Amino acid sequence: MRIYNTLAGKKEEFRPLRKGRVHMYVCGPTVYGDAHLGHARTNVAFDLVVRFLRFLGYDVRYVRNFTDVGHLTEETLRDKVVSKAKEMGVHPMEVAEHYINSFLKDMDALYVERPNIMPRASGHIHEIIEAVRKLEEKGYTYEIDDGVYFDLSKFKDYGKLSHQKPEKLIRHRVEPNPKKRNPADFALWRKAKKDDILYWESPWGKGYPGWHIECSVMSMKYLGETLDIHGGGADLIFPHHENEIVQSESLTGKTFSRYWMHVGLVTINGEKMAKSKGNFILVKDLLKKYDGEVLRLFLLSTHYRSPLDFNEEGVKQAEKNLRGLYNTLFALKSAGRKKDKDEEDKRFEKEIEKAREGMIEALKDDFNTPKALSQIYEFAGKVNEFLSKPRNEETLQKIKGFFEDVKRIFGILNKEPKLSGKEEELIELLMEVRKRLRKEKLYELSDWIRKKMRELGIELQDIGEETRYVIRELR
Ligand SMILES: [Zn+2]
Numbered sequence: 001m002r003i004y005n006t007l008a009g010k011k012e013e014f015r016p017l018r019k020g021r022v023h024m025y026v027c028g029p030t031v032y033g034d035a036h037l038g039h040a041r042t043n044v045a046f047d048l049v050v051r052f053l054r055f056l057g058y059d060v061r062y063v064r065n066f067t068d069v070g071h072l073t074e075e076t077l078r079d080k081v082v083s084k085a086k087e088m089g090v091h092p093m094e095v096a097e098h099y100i101n102s103f104l105k106d107m108d109a110l111y112v113e114r115p116n117i118m119p120r121a122s123g124h125i126h127e128i129i130e131a132v133r134k135l136e137e138k139g140y141t142y143e144i145d146d147g148v149y150f151d152l153s154k155f156k157d158y159g160k161l162s163h164q165k166p167e168k169l170i171r172h173r174v175e176p177n178p179k180k181r182n183p184a185d186f187a188l189w190r191k192a193k194k195d196d197i198l199y200w201e202s203p204w205g206k207g208y209p210g211w212h213i214e215c216s217v218m219s220m221k222y223l224g225e226t227l228d229i230h231g232g233g234a235d236l237i238f239p240h241h242e243n244e245i246v247q248s249e250s251l252t253g254k255t256f257s258r259y260w261m262h263v264g265l266v267t268i269n270g271e272k273m274a275k276s277k278g279n280f281i282l283v284k285d286l287l288k289k290y291d292g293e294v295l296r297l298f299l300l301s302t303h304y305r306s307p308l309d310f311n312e313e314g315v316k317q318a319e320k321n322l323r324g325l326y327n328t329l330f331a332l333k334s335a336g337r338k339k340d341k342d343e344e345d346k347r348f349e350k351e352i353e354k355a356r357e358g359m360i361e362a363l364k365d366d367f368n369t370p371k372a373l374s375q376i377y378e379f380a381g382k383v384n385e386f387l388s389k390p391r392n393e394e395t396l397q398k399i400k401g402f403f404e405d406v407k408r409i410f411g412i413l414n415k416e417p418k419l420s421g422k423e424e425e426l427i428e429l430l431m432e433v434r435k436r437l438r439k440e441k442l443y444e445l446s447d448w449i450r451k452k453m454r455e456l457g458i459e460l461q462d463i464g465e466e467t468r469y470v471i472r473e474l475r
Helices: 037-055 071-088 092-109 121-137 211-223 234-252 283-289 292-300 312-334 343-364 369-386 393-410 421-439 443-455
Strands: 002-005 010-013 021-026 059-064 141-144 147-150 187-191 207-209 227-233 257-263 266-268 308-310 458-463 466-471
Touching: 002 257, 021 037, 021 211, 037 059, 037 092, 037 227, 037 257, 037 266, 037 283, 037 292, 037 393, 059 211, 092 283, 121 141, 121 147, 121 187, 121 207, 121 211, 121 234, 147 234, 187 211, 207 211, 211 227, 211 234, 227 234, 234 257, 283 292, 292 312, 292 369, 292 393, 308 312, 312 369, 312 393, 312 466, 343 369, 343 393, 369 393, 421 443, 421 458, 421 466, 443 458
Parallel strands: 021 059, 021 227, 227 257, 266 308
Antiparallel strands: 002 010, 141 147, 147 187, 187 207, 458 466
């Protein structure tokens, strides 16, 4: 199993710290707005990572947080949410609660399995204060009028994740406090301002945590001082993840995370997604238009590290591919079966093994989902051909087993493959008509029905007295 490690700048053999176990942390959303396409991509990508690691037999403990203070308080609550909350007479935690629920609802619709632990920053203020106090004790921090800062001149590896000199990376969303010692120094604890309504008591007075410290504290609390995988969107490499490394490694003196995985950014019709451009796509709006499984397959059709462009055509293609797979599953369900196993059955069982190996090998190479999916589509085509006549029961079971693995790993094919109720009834009605015609020896007409049905992609197979139908055509 090879994973591209941002820290190493290359693919590396994956070796977890604890035998058979993987401890993984992914930065979750800041809950002041609905989930957008970027959230969907990141969370579907890591959902596949967890599913595949579990498929390989690893015991995975997956932690994903909710940022409900700190960053939220600092940037948003004061402006939008607090004013909105004040106006509406709701507490800021009600706002956070609302968006946590809507995030989970969106992720459920995309078949993203819930992490094992979903800690909230607001529930870990005690641990955060402890961590800042320890850093202070070790001499890494200094206090000025608006908060407690990390002194970056004390950490020599700053920039090791982003592979750039930190001076080149500094971006300020807000004008920095001129009293800071170094421009890149970041806040561990922020002091409450006069109109703040959400803060906690601390050794430095009333305040709330800076954004970065919560992830260090919550990940190490539940996963130990060294994680196996830390992930997030590529936009988090700097400063967020760089700062997480600084804090955590200064606290423990140990490697914070052995592997760092980052999911590429999303563009819309070739343009960067931004609220200011009016092309900001919310997951809940997409779900009104498209099926959750279709969106999921669309997101997984691009390798997680590549940029992903969202466009109608791409989603349509995913829809077509998914329908193709369901058609194959339906054909499998209705296929003619027999007891004996002939050479063709045996040969096809080798094809199944080949397809499974191809899929697993692709995923073992840094989760190459597009390659794995193309193997799956190719195999589905072979299955369609194979089902042109009755096949051995056990061979058919093995094909079914392959698609069950696909379901488990990719989180697609969760529904029962079926035609709409009326279509099934109509096919059965035509079959009944054909049977009666044959009884009356009106073979010309009965053969004509069979021929016409075949033209529609519905193959009738007579097995002894019984007739079965198989949907052969991928439409
Ligand atoms: Zn984080």
